[in-house]
Amino acid sequence: MKIIGEKINGTRKLVGKAIAERDAEFIQNLAKRQIEGGAHWLDVNAGTAPDREAADLIWLVGLVQQVSDAPLCLDSANPDALRAAMQHVTKTPMINSISGEQNRLNNILPIVAEHGCQVIALCMDDKGIPPTVEGRIQVMDKVIAEARRAGVPDDKVYIDPLAMTIATNTEAARITFNTMRALRTQFPQAHISCGLSNVSFGLPVRSLINRTFLILALDAGMDTAIIDPNDRELQAALRAADLLLGRDKHCLGYTRAYRAGLLESTAPANGKPK
Ligand code: THG
Numbered sequence: 001m002k003i004i005g006e007k008i009n010g011t012r013k014l015v016g017k018a019i020a021e022r023d024a025e026f027i028q029n030l031a032k033r034q035i036e037g038g039a040h041w042l043d044v045n046a047g048t049a050p051d052r053e054a055a056d057l058i059w060l061v062g063l064v065q066q067v068s069d070a071p072l073c074l075d076s077a078n079p080d081a082l083r084a085a086m087q088h089v090t091k092t093p094m095i096n097s098i099s100g101e102q103n104r105l106n107n108i109l110p111i112v113a114e115h116g117c118q119v120i121a122l123c124m125d126d127k128g129i130p131p132t133v134e135g136r137i138q139v140m141d142k143v144i145a146e147a148r149r150a151g152v153p154d155d156k157v158y159i160d161p162l163a164m165t166i167a168t169n170t171e172a173a174r175i176t177f178n179t180m181r182a183l184r185t186q187f188p189q190a191h192i193s194c195g196l197s198n199v200s201f202g203l204p205v206r207s208l209i210n211r212t213f214l215i216l217a218l219d220a221g222m223d224t225a226i227i228d229p230n231d232r233e234l235q236a237a238l239r240a241a242d243l244l245l246g247r248d249k250h251c252l253g254y255t256r257a258y259r260a261g262l263l264e265s266t267a268p269a270n271g272k273p274k
Contacts, residue, residue: 001242002041003227004043004227005039007034009045011048015030019056028064039229040070041070041093054084057084061085072094073120074093074094079111094117094119095117095118098112100124102125121159122162124139129162136179141186144187158193159191159192159193160194161183163196163199167202172199173199177217177219180220191224192224195226196214196226207231211237218245239254239262
C-alpha cells in the first residue's frame with residue numbers, strides 16, 4: 001500500500017498556527033518525520049482562508065521541497081490556489097481533489113489534465129455524499145467519464161469512496177468497503193484511496209478504530225491511504241495485512257520492517273520470551 005502523509009494540514013490547530021506565524025522549522029520537521037515514516041507523498045493543505053490560501057500554499061510547497069524529494073499531494077478545493085502552487089512544484093504533484101461537483105470539474109480537472117497530474121476523485125457531487133453504494137458509483141461514473149474526456153487516464157485517478165463517522169451511522173464503514181469492492185470491478189485500472197480519520201470521529205481510542213478500518217479497507221481493495229505515517233501500530237498492522245493479502249512477495253516488506261525495528265509494539269503483546 002502507498003502512503004500519503006496527512007500531517008501538513010492547516011485545518012489542524014498547531015499547523016494552522018505554524019502557518020500563520022511562518023514557523024518554517026515546525027513544518028519542515030513534520031515533512032522530515034513523515035518521510036522517515038515511509039510516506040510516498042506528502043499532503044499539503046494550507047487551510048481554507050480564501051484570501052490567504054494561495055500564498056500560504058506556495059510558502060508550504062517551497063519549505064517542504066527544501067527537505068524532501070517526495071512528490072506533494074496538493075490538498076485544496078480552490079483552483080486559484082492550485083494553479084498558483086503548480087508554478088512552484090519541482091515534481092508533478094497529485095491533486096486532492098476533484099469530485100462530481102461542477103466547480104471542481106470545470107476548474108480543477110483542466111489543471112490535472114494540463115500538467116499530467118495524478119488526482120484524487122471524491123465520490124460526491126453538488127448534492128452531497130450519496131448514502132448508498134449505487135449512488136457513489138453513479139457519481140464516479142460521471143467523474144471518470146469527464147476525466148477520460150479531458151485526457152486523464154484511469155490509472156492516474158485515485159478514487160476516494162469517502163469514510164463517514166461510524167458514531168452516527170454504524171453502516172458507514174460497510175458502505176465505504178462495499179463501494180471499494182464495486183469500484184474495483186467497475187474501474188479496474190483506477191486506484192482506490194481514502195482518508196481514514198473521519199470514521200472514528202466522536203469515539204474513544206480513535207487509533208484502534210482507524211487501524212482496524214485500514215485492514216478491512218485493504219481487503220476491500222484500497223491501495224493508497226492518507227494516514228499518519230508516524231503511527232507505529234498503524235504501520236505494523238498495515239505491513240501484516242499486506243503480507244496476509246498476498247501483496248508482499250517473499251515477505252520482504254515484512255521482514256525488512258522487522259529488522260528496522262518497526263513491528264514490535266511498545267507493550268509486550270504475547271508474553272513470548274525474548
Ligand atoms: N479524503 C481526501 N483528502 C482528505 C481527507 C479525506 N484530506 C483531509 C483529511 N481527509 C485527511 N487528513 C487528515 C489530517 C489530519 C488528521 C485527520 C485527517 C488528524 N490528525 C490528528 C490531529 O490533528 O490531532 C493527529 C494524527 C492522529 O491522531 O492520527 O486528525 O478523507 N481525499
